[in-house]
Amino acid sequence: MAAHSAKIPHKVGPHHLSQQSLLKDGSTSDGWVESLTSLTESVQATRLLDEEAAAQAADSRSHGHGVPAATVADGNAFEASAQAAIDALRDEVTIHSEQLLCIGESHGWGPSNLTDDQLAALLSRIRQEMDKNKAEVTVLRQVPAQQSAKKSSGGAMADILVRKRSSDCPRLEVRVAVIGNVDSGKSTLVGVLTRGLLDDGRGLARSKVFKHGHESATGRTSSIGQHNLCLDAKGGVLNDSLFRTHSCADYIARSSKVVTLVDLAGHERYFKTTAYGLTGHLPDYACLIIGANAGIVGMCKEHLGVALALKVPVFFVVTKVDICPGHVLQHSLATLSSILRKPGIKKKPYMVRSKEDVLTCARHIHTDSLAPVFLTSSVTGDGLELVKLFFNLLPQRHKWADRVDEAVEFIIDETFQVAGVGVVVAGTVKRGTLVQGSTLLLGPHAGDASFKLTGIKSIAYKRLPVAKVVAGQTAALALKKVKRSSLRKGMVLVDSSLHPKASWEFDADIAILTHSTTIAPKYQAVIHCEIVRQAARVVAMDRERLRSGDRACVRFRFLQRPEYLAIGSRFVFREGRTKGIGVVMGV
Structure with missing residues (x-):
């Protein structure tokens, strides 16, 4: 111009x-x-x-559905449909490492209108085939034909989770930004989920996840904290009372999927830090924490608005239901419902009360109109099992598998100086496969906006030393011949073939x-x-x-x-x- x-x-x-x-x-x-x-x-x-709503809805309808269902007319049709579905599932699990399937429904995966014996035989075949593919099969829910007939479903059905084992693939990572008003219980919920304990009502759980002394003194988060919920191939939570952020490498090594909970500040003073977490950490989803006794107040609205503006799918966790009077809780839920239904947002609140509700929400979380709502208490533990199951089933929002073979692009959101290691940068792999020993362009430098070559000495994934990381994963990289003073948040590491400017x-x-x-x-x-x-x-x-x-x-x-x-x-x-x-x- x-x-x-x-x-x-x-x-x-x-x-x-x-x-x-x-x-x-x-x-x-x-x-x-x-x-x-x-x-x-x-x-x-x-x-x-x-x-983007139409594209997201179309993508969610196709997610996790292998091949179209075929009604079973005879044994040959059943065999042909089952084999085709299993072949498609093998390819999907090889590429994406995880699939959530509904077997037996007319719009589900594989053949439909199944008898109990046919469903059992099909599940046995899936286990055998997936075991050869180094993946675990977990039955989340199974409905007999007789019970299904009462609901007009047409036959036996089952919901299953197929996930690759930890040693056989790069670990799946789903990032969830935890947002909400100050004192709504964000850090407490993160502490309860990742430390395998309940809160005592006096700040025990949140004290386990604070990074700074002044946060413990005031009880308020002021920085961006990343905490890991480690899940095995069968969907079990590996975190226990011995889990610590600085020594989590053993848990990461045994996990097949990691849910990164990005704990963000709720106070108005730290809004720019929270906005940076919602943009720079590329969250797949946003978990909005609402204190049942306080309702939709203060920065709760601001955080929700930013997440919606960025097109980040939001689900809601209402905390402190154990100390909230019934009429106050109902008023808070009514206020939330009225906000979500307005024209600029157009979302439908979906109250999650059972495992079946969790499966429905996990399968359709990509749709632009769904807003799951959980009722929990970090002191009594009410509703926490449903929240854990939901985190376990959450799919990656972006199609990272399609970007693994592209040229490397790594965005930097933190810089460190580590004794004995040197300069370390942390961030997210946006595309490509980053390998130890590779040479990339680092920039833009503040002085002349240039990109300069640097080497990758070592890679750590959640404090676990690894040889490579792929698109969709976060990592910490030790760089060669780089001064800490020349680094800043907002820089990138890119492949030279991209000719960055x-x-x-x-x-x-x-x-x-x-x-x-x-x-x-x-x-x-x-x-x-x-x-x-x-x-x-x-x-x-x-x-x-x-x-x-x-x-x-x-x-x-x-x-x-x-x-x-x-x-x-x-x-x-x-x-x-x-x-x-x-x-x-x-x-």
Whole structure:
């Protein structure tokens, strides 16, 4: 662009023609949730939120379903359908390491309308075939034909989990961001889940997961903490009372799946840290903790709004039900339901009360309209088994297996200086397979925005030394000949074949959720895009002015240093009461 005043050709469509205010009464909303709930179908900003819903729904319908079901007419049809389904399952487990299947239903996996004997024979064959494939088969629920007939299901059925053993594949990793208002019980729930103990009501569980002394003194999280829930091939929880974050390598070595609980701060003072955790740590899901006695208050709404704006699927855990009066709990649930059903969010609360409900939610968590709600107590243990089962069954949201063979891209969210090791960076493998001893480009450096070659001395996955890590996993890497002072959060390690470049400017398709006046060129806001967190200025846009509810194509310019951005990344931006969302269209 020769001059910043030039207008950008915008070919997205006539979505930016709306001049309507978001709120019917003309008032200004301050919160993220209020901004979203006040959206209507006529407001153009709504479309930026809804564009991915259809694709996510289609993906969820196809997830974990092997081959289409075939009704059993005779023995030959049963045999042919069963063999085809098992062959497809073998391929799926080899690629994705895990599958959740419903056997016997008309829209499930393999042949349907089964007798009890046919179901038993089919389960036996699956176990034999998966054992050859070095995978475990766990029956989560089994319904006899007679009981199923009463529910008009048409035959015997079973829900099974197939998962590769830990020594035979890279470990599955699912990241869950734990968000919610201050004092809602986030760190307490994380401590109870990962330490194999119940809380005493006086902060015992949360004291096990705090990182800093001032957090223990105040009882409030101020930093981003990552805690691991280790699961074996049969779905059992390996964490016990001896589990410690600094000595968890033995648990990781025995686990087939790791659920990384990203414990985020709830206090308003640390909102920028929480926003960084929701973007930079690439969570698959967000777990919103709601104190039953307090309800939907304070930063609970802000965290929910950011997660929804980033298109991160959210489920809800209502804590402290043991000390909450019944009418207060009902009011909190009614408030949550009313918020979720509003046009800008359009989610259906689903109260989880049984194992069958957990299976339903785990199978359809990708759908944009489902909002599972759990009722728990960290002191009495009520509802915790259902939460653990749900974590066990949660699938990876991104198709990481499709990115394993691509060129390596590793984003850095932490840097360390380790005695005897040297400079260590921690982060997430976005694509490719990162091997010990490989040489990658590190950048962009703050001074000249360059990328410089560096070598990988060693790799640790959750403190366990490994030879390689693949797309979708987090890792800590020891680097060769790099000074700690030259590193920062927001840098990347990429393969030289990608020819990476840092960008001062980028084009984005944005939607304004809330703004008190109008937005024009030279407007400044803080951008949160994956690991990038920096102030940027609007240098050009395809309209003269932007108001609440408008959508447009805008060019931003970073104020401090150039950044490495990926086209298609979603981001949020904020400035005072102004809140907006966007997608990177070009750099």
